[in-house]
Amino acid sequence: MKTRLLLLASILFLSVNAHSQVGINTPTPSSTLDVKGSVEGNFREITGTSTLDILDYHVSFSGASDATLNLPAKSTTDGTPADFRGRKYYIKNNSTTNNLTLVAAAGQIIRSGGMAAANNTFMMQPGKYAVLTASGANGWDLDVVVSSVAANNWELASMDNQGPVIAFQAISTSGYTTLSGSAVTVIVPAGYTQRKVVLNFTGFGEGSGTTNAQGTLRFQIVQTGTATATYGSVNMMSWVSLSGAIRSFNHSTSYSISGLNPGTYTFNLQVSREGEIGVGAVTNWGTVGRADVYVK
Incomplete structure (x- = not known):
């Protein structure tokens, strides 16, 4: 009888301990595992x-x-x-x-x-x-x-820089022409609540025509990759040649895009001719493209 009672007591003791709290360096644990150290x-x-x-x-x-x-x-x-x-x-x-x-x-x-x-x-x-x-x-x-960077600060996550591509490139009289050297590809990373792509394009060219020839160039950005999009009328510029001589010009376009989903994206700058009087040819001679991805 004594042996049975001792065995029963041992079983009850083990059963209670199997579901009790465990303390290390504390005699009174307050959680399933309580470590004082x-x-x-x-x-x-x-x-x-x-x-x-x-x-x-x-x-x-x-x-x-x-x-x-x-x-x-x-x-x-x-x-x-x-x-x-x-x-x-x-x-x-x-x-x-x-x-x-x-x-x-x-x-x-x-x-x-x-x-x-x-x-x-x-x-x-x-x-x-x-x-x-x-x-x-x-x-x-x-x-x-x-990160060691403050939570409210933007940080650079990815970038690409292309060009300059120095080459004769005639600008079409109809539709848009994709400018050589403008293509930039970046990765928009996951794991951030805010993401922004900042694009910068610069280039130079020339126009020619009769006396007082004038024209306007309209620029747009085309996005391909994880998602496609076209950002129209991101920049416009006009030029004029009072004497009819060849007229050189520079163009600069800056644009930012927020909220892109994580993925890989390529951006190209395109240009179209419009509002022309007495214009013969319009040529782009060089373009530089840059893309920076900022996150926080």
């Missing part, structure tokens, strides 16, 4: 492309070139040992000039929330810090992204 996790430093695994906790990137950090395939949601929802990874890009791109497994996503669409990849710029949490929504939640 520091918590230590595995630290790993990488300098190139790598893959997160079950032993990782904090991963620091300090490579001399851009690299990729691959994430484990998503957790199951069935309560088995393969169900690791809630697992966290802490990632820091300590490189001074190079990006670290987080890549989810094929067909899976990284959710940032807000205006940022869920994507398979997320680019961490130098100085960025991220916390990843395994979710039940086909991938990972990107919980925190912070």
